[in-house]
Amino acid sequence: MERTANYFLCVIGCLLIIGFWAIYSSGFSLAVGINSDDMLLRHSVYLCISFFVFYFASKVPYNYYQKVSGYLMLMVIVLLVLVLIPGIGKEIYGASRWIKIGGFTFQPSELAKVISIIYLANLLSNKQDSLSYFWKGFVGSSLAVGIVISLIAAEPDLGNGILLGTTVVLMLQVSGFKWKYFSVIIFAMAAGGLAMLSRFDHIMKRLNGFMNAEELKSSSGFQSYMATTSIGSGGVYGAGLGEGQIKLFYLPFVNNDFIFSLIGEEMGLIGIGFVLLLFGFFVFFGLKIALNSKDLFGTFLAFGFVFMTGLQAFFHIGVNLGLLPTKGISLPFISYGGTSLIVMMGCMGILYNIALNGRSRTRELGAVEIPFKIASKKSHIPS
């Protein structure tokens, strides 16, 4: 398993390098007299911290989290409530997502996503016997996580809410709950979604802008259209490193929500292909780690992390390519953002630990055989 773990590390390393360069390039526009913060320096600090976090996370045996997951979950709920209280939470662009500690801001929802997955993985691996019970099993497992998702959505941070919600639903499904239970969740999500749509005008606008990007390129569809223009103008080989023009205030948050556009414009189809390939490898090696985990907790945890990260990457890329409506979601490992990066690297540390503790290579005879073995060992689930 060490080999897979190392490949996995290589993939992450490549993504971080691309991210480092892309942030440097995007900083060009910000450096022209507006944001005097040296973004690259800050990013370097975040990178250093995230390396430490990764190192420690990879040293801690992951089963340790099973013991503390309950407390962690409680802490996250408290933090998310604190964010919503005016005065403690820092409001930027109409959303209070940040808590300011010293000179750095901290985004609890990023942490909440990870802790929720740890909590749920623990619950699901312990409750394999009660999978067939709706109240005890299904509702019991998803209650706390549901609260977290609602709190995130209330910030409002719809992107992270949907991300966590999707991951949670799939984790529940993977663990073996009956299909009919999910109708409840789907109903709840639909209701919640409708309520959101009517509440937030800007969501409707964005949806409209997304549907008619071409016609509305001067108003609500502007960002979506700009992003596709930016990528499209890159061509196969790209405009060249640092040569991108859309970052000159044509798109907001180029260093974060639209960093993929920057890569597309400056590195072209080759750059985009490379980034997508890296994420593909990330998912592939992540899957290997999940399947080769020594216990179910590891499997669920790895699946949760990998799926959530991959889905986030897809959301970001989809928005940038005009496949999805505009939503501020950062690209894992590449976008600028301290909390996100540190938390993400913490996850990767845990994953690395799972990989190192996976079953030895001698038993790893075929990718097909082993999953069945796990399944037969641990999940005899009568229906």
Next chain:
Amino acid sequence: MKQHNISFWCSLYLAGLILLFIGCFVKAWVLQVKQFKDHTNYKKKITSSYITIRTPRGKILDQRGDPLALSVRVYSCCMYPQMVSKDADKRQLARTLSRVLHLPFNKTIKKFNSTSKFRWVKRILTKYEEQKIRQLKKDGFGFIDLVAEYKRRYPGSKSLSHVIGYTGVDDQGLAGLELTCNQWLSGKSYKIYMRRDNRGNKILQQLEEPPKQVRTKNVLLTIDSVIQTFTEDALYMMVEKFRPKSAVGLVYNIHNGDVLAMVSYPRFDNNRYKDYNMETMRNRAVNAIYEPGSTFKSFTFAAAFNEGLIKEDEMIDCGPGIWKFGPRTLRDSHACHTISTENVLIKSSNIGTAKIAIKLGEQKLFQYLRDFGFGQKTHLGLTGEEYGIFNHVDKWTNHYSITSIPMGQEINVTPIQLVKAYGALANGGLMMKPRIIKQIVSEDGFVIQDWPPEIEKRVLKVETSKRVLRILKKVVEEGTGKNARSDLYDIGGKTGTSQKIVNGAYSKTQHVGSFIGIAPINNPKIVVLVVLDDPLGKGYGGTVAAPAVKLIIENSLQYLNVPPDKIILSENEIEREQ
């Protein structure tokens, strides 16, 4: 019931993710390959910007490359009336501004009350005014601004001003070469394309050389400012002495048709052309017509020689100074009686010339004079050039025209026509196309356009030319042009004194005195013409013009390094030699 397989679902979902990534790649391919052009064009449209840069008006240079006209950067003051704050005391501001710029208060206050966005306050400020305006701009006059412009300057001021002309305040040529060469001279504007961010800031990536079409073009003239100065000095010397109404001086290179100097009097300063009236600003070398008088006789002789009708030593009876030809009575100033043909020209006998012309016949005479270019424009490239007056042979009056035209009456020429025709007499019979614009050159000296010397046609045999020159030499040595005799060079030439027509009759008191000289006569190089219109006194060309021609020839040929024909040492020099 089927057994739930965790691994299967894990693999399925994550494989789904990979499929989504592949989908993303396909979409990226569509954007970047299929729709590449659309996106690139749109991006260019929104992200490109440009600034306009004006190149200065080209220079006018003389043959030696010295500037005769050039553009210098100056500032003009403008204002944005809408930027004047509502509660400001407009009268006070206007008073201050008009005091600084020496403008009438009424006009200034009108500009303050204007509703337009932009108004000129004063074009082309002096250095002092510019400094004052800069100071005012800092002290609350935020609505005024300085705009850099180019102002035309003529270092020679009154020299060559008729030839060069002048430009208007918007840098457009209005007269002279400034007008005719405007297409090359005029300053052009070009755009430098650059990127622009979404806040309107322009980003210059690299400063490129301006494109070839907009680079400054200079006009190189055939005028030599040294010879021009010689000509001016000599002409003004005569002008001071004889006070003519107007005068013209021309120096012409017979071998290539170059106009080396062109002086017109009265003169004006083209830096301040508004102070002069149009009459003063006429370039008389090309647009004043006059009766050439005796200077014109040479052409009849040339034609007759060329046709082989006469010989130098053939005797002609010129009678007692009066001769009736049909109804026409011709007079000579002195009775010549029977003289040789060459003496007819040397003594400038009207009767003799008329007799030769009659021998030549109307048709032949007309044909030759036509070939010499009379009655036609020379197309020198100067504004307002005249045709002259030269009637077609069909319209000639019997007996009168055939006797009048050979002696330079009943015909009007421009000085440049005469000089051009004499050039053909002197250079062996070739009509050269006169030129004053030699080349269009770029700022770094490359020739963009060139007008090489051009032969129009041959009008005389080489032998004829030599025979005429021999006689013209004698005109200066022993005839009417004695005043042009030089100690350095052998000069040939012909005087001309014609009566001006005043109220339809030849005036007894108003003359046009002229002298045209060819030098050095044994190996001609230049033709010099000096014409004085209505000088004081009798106005004989030999008196009023010949000395000036002599002076111009002596100075110019020495300047052109032509070896003197004769070396006459002064007494001091002889002593020193011993």
